[in-house]
Amino acid sequence: AQSVTQLDSQVPVFEEAPVELRCNYSSSVSVYLFWYVQYPNQGLQLLLKYLSGSTLVKGINGFEAEFNKSQTSFHLRKPSVHISDTAEYFCAVTPWNNAGNMLTFGGGTRLMVKP
């Protein structure tokens, strides 16, 4: 079984400041990792994913994440946030041999960008 911990439930930050949203996971097998974003009153959208290869993954809207296998982490970063980045962000994992797309989600981090 897998579990995902998002260490911060809320992250307030000023516009144009850098931000890091933390994600740690546990799993007995290798996993694929995802970050999804949820804007108010909408479903989730894929931000980026790590399947294999380079551990630094770039996504949409200027976000990137780094997979660290030894620390079992997949933190999301952006060097300069905008008001429009205000949303809830979810980290998710699925085992590499998964047959049912059994994504396990973290509890979410609400990013609040202030002017």
Place this chain on the structure above:
Amino acid sequence: EAQVTQNPRYLITVTGKKLTVTCSQNMNHEYMSWYRQDPGLGLRQIYYSMNVEVTDKGDVPEGYKVSRKEKRNFPLILESPSPNQTSLYFCASSTGSNSPLHFGNGTRLTVT
């Protein structure tokens, strides 16, 4: 436009009154699933379907039923809703295992 459509967006009902939340996708995806979202718990999978007539339980299937008679539709059925099923529900689809999910806009269900 490629999309996953859920209906209704909002639903208020009473304990024990059967209800169905519909989900339809126009991307010819084989895989579909239902999640519920609760504060602090993220999303938890209720049921999923790998293809027509193939469904299986997720993490929290109790109190729910699904069917997959056609590729595009995957309704979620609550035979006897209870207040602990008050939640925000999402339908999602993808091309297969480990592929990114496409989500609907959600259905907010309140059971009194």
